[in-house]
Amino acid sequence: MxxxxxxQLVSRVNQYFHRLPETRYHLSVVNVNADxxxxxxxxxxxxxxxxxxLPLAAExxxxxxxxxxxxxxxxxxxxxxxxxxxxxxxxxxxxxxxR
Amino acid sequence: MNYQHExxxxxxxxxxKSFFASVECTVRGLDPLTTPxxxxxxxxxxxxxxxxxxxxxxxxxxxxxxxxxxxQLPHDDRLIIVPPRMELYEKRNQQINELxxxxxxxxxxxxxxxxxSILDVSHHWKKYGPSVDxxxxxxxxEIYQQLGLITTVGxxxxxxxxxxxxxxxxxxxxxxxxxxxxxxxxxxxxPIHPLTNVWGIGKQTAAKLNSLGIHTLGDIAHTDPHAxxxxxxxxxGTSLYxxxxxxxxxxxxxxxxxxxxxxxxxxxxxxGSSNEHELRQTLAKVGQSAFRRVxxxxxxxxxxxxxxxxxxSPEDFHGHSVSKTRNFVxxxxxxxxLAIAVxxxxxxxxxxxxxxxxxxxxxxxxxxxxxxxxxxxxx
Numbered sequence: 001m002x003x004x005x006x007x008q009l010v011s012r013v014n015q016y017f018h019r020l021p022e023t024r025y026h027l028s029v030v031n032v033n034a035d036x037x038x039x040x041x042x043x044x045x046x047x048x049x050x051x052x053x054l055p056l057a058a059e060x061x062x063x064x065x066x067x068x069x070x071x072x073x074x075x076x077x078x079x080x081x082x083x084x085x086x087x088x089x090x091x092x093x094x095x096x097x098x099r
Numbered sequence: 100m101n102y103q104h105e106x107x108x109x110x111x112x113x114x115x116k117s118f119f120a121s122v123e124c125t126v127r128g129l130d131p132l133t134t135p136x137x138x139x140x141x142x143x144x145x146x147x148x149x150x151x152x153x154x155x156x157x158x159x160x161x162x163x164x165x166x167x168x169x170x171q172l173p174h175d176d177r178l179i180i181v182p183p184r185m186e187l188y189e190k191r192n193q194q195i196n197e198l199x200x201x202x203x204x205x206x207x208x209x210x211x212x213x214x215x216s217i218l219d220v221s222h223h224w225k226k227y228g229p230s231v232d233x234x235x236x237x238x239x240x241e242i243y244q245q246l247g248l249i250t251t252v253g254x255x256x257x258x259x260x261x262x263x264x265x266x267x268x269x270x271x272x273x274x275x276x277x278x279x280x281x282x283x284x285x286x287x288x289x290p291i292h293p294l295t296n297v298w299g300i301g302k303q304t305a306a307k308l309n310s311l312g313i314h315t316l317g318d319i320a321h322t323d324p325h326a327x328x329x330x331x332x333x334x335x336g337t338s339l340y341x342x343x344x345x346x347x348x349x350x351x352x353x354x355x356x357x358x359x360x361x362x363x364x365x366x367x368x369x370x371g372s373s374n375e376h377e378l379r380q381t382l383a384k385v386g387q388s389a390f391r392r393v394x395x396x397x398x399x400x401x402x403x404x405x406x407x408x409x410x411x412s413p414e415d416f417h418g419h420s421v422s423k424t425r426n427f428v429x430x431x432x433x434x435x436x437l438a439i440a441v442x443x444x445x446x447x448x449x450x451x452x453x454x455x456x457x458x459x460x461x462x463x464x465x466x467x468x469x470x471x472x473x474x475x476x477x478x
Binding site: 028030032033034035039041045046047048049050051052053054055084085 | 125126127128136172173174175176177178179180181182184190191194245246247
């Protein structure tokens with residue numbers, strides 16, 4: 001599951017990441033309690049242009065799965081990863097992958 | 100009007116504020132009230148798109164509205180644009196209705212649309228406090244805590260008044276809760292203008308009423324109901340008169356037909372199509388689906404309408420519409436209804452690019468039930 005999600009993240013970001021000038025990109029991972037899922041989004045923010053937030057994938061909220069997915073993503077991209085809705089302990093565990 | 104014999108319950112219509120945009124905010128960990136976000140349906144490989152929903156802050160900051168076009172969006176990086184995800188919205192709607200079942204029984208809940216539900220709390224509100232406000236607060240808190248969504252609520256003596264309270268009164272209230280009782284009707288409902296602000300009154304009906312010199316609900320309430328029936332049709336005339344007086348005798352587990360003036364279905368072809376085969380297939384699908392819903396509710400349609408919205412140019416998202424309506428003679432089955440739909444389509448379409456195919460069944464009646472008689476006391 002996590003390998004599949006990790007590959008899916010990479011494949012979707014391949015479509016959206018174009019290294020445009022004056023453009024910031026980041027991956028956002030949100031722990032959504034309502035679904036007990038992690039939701040992944042890709043943000044494209046460029047001055048003077050509206051920001052895009054593109055849904056990439058969602059997977060069951062299990063920290064080990066998330067670590068696997070982010071490890072695969074990190075093999076291809078060194079973009080910033082922003083976590084939302086995670087406890088202090090979870091953020092600490094994920095620190096190596098998200099810094 | 101003597102309301103003594105009318106139902107006096109406690110009904111809520113709960114609506115999710117800017118539902119699609121709010122859901123998209125919450126799954127991103129963003130505040131639905133303070134985040135400027137629009138849900139944009141884009142036409143692939145073109146620069147065109149339609150705003151499906153805008154968050155309250157997007158509306159406030161950039162004066163955006165639903166059904167605006169992509170070209171109207173500001174070039175501002177504070178505005179977040181996201182694609183629509185109907186499956187997610189349907190899932191949230193289901194979760195919301197499951198939360199409602201903590202407060203009422205299944206027969207006291209009617210999911211009315213993807214972002215609105217009607218609840219009969221008549222037998223439950225006392226458990227939560229001395230007034231109906233307590234149960235309303237508890238329901239809103241539950242939805243907010245579980246799903247992060249902000250709700251607007253209409254409270255009424257019957258489902259119709261609750262819906263009108265939501266549409267007309269709640270918007271003006273700082274707490275987004277509107278209340279309507281029978282005694283409020285002359286002061287709060289009758290002055291509403293234009294008539295299209297009233298639930299169930301569309302542009303065409305309003306135009307017809309205006310041509311009769313009727314401009315407010317108060318005018319409808321003081322029109323001879325028989326004259327109204329003669330001008331607008333028996334079912335429609337009765338329904339309008341009932342709305343003007345705030346009368347609704349339906350039960351949530353058996354909604355009467357006058358609460359649903361027509362049943363329709365439509366299909367949007369995102370990039371437009373002039374392919375005859377595709378259009379005829381779409382027409383059949385849309386017509387079959389609408390007819391099945393008519394049958395499922397045990398209703399018989401009095402007429403059928405087909406409407407096509409043409410795409411005048413790739414930049415033009417709204418286009419212009421043409422429509423035709425035919426009355427049925429006798430009780431139609433699906434095959435004969437669809438045959439008429441095809442005939443109407445043939446009259447309307449001459450090779451144009453079509454963006455929306457619509458089929459509606461109107462003047463719905465129950466085969467076996469008696470008509471709502473406003474002039475007889477309720478038993």
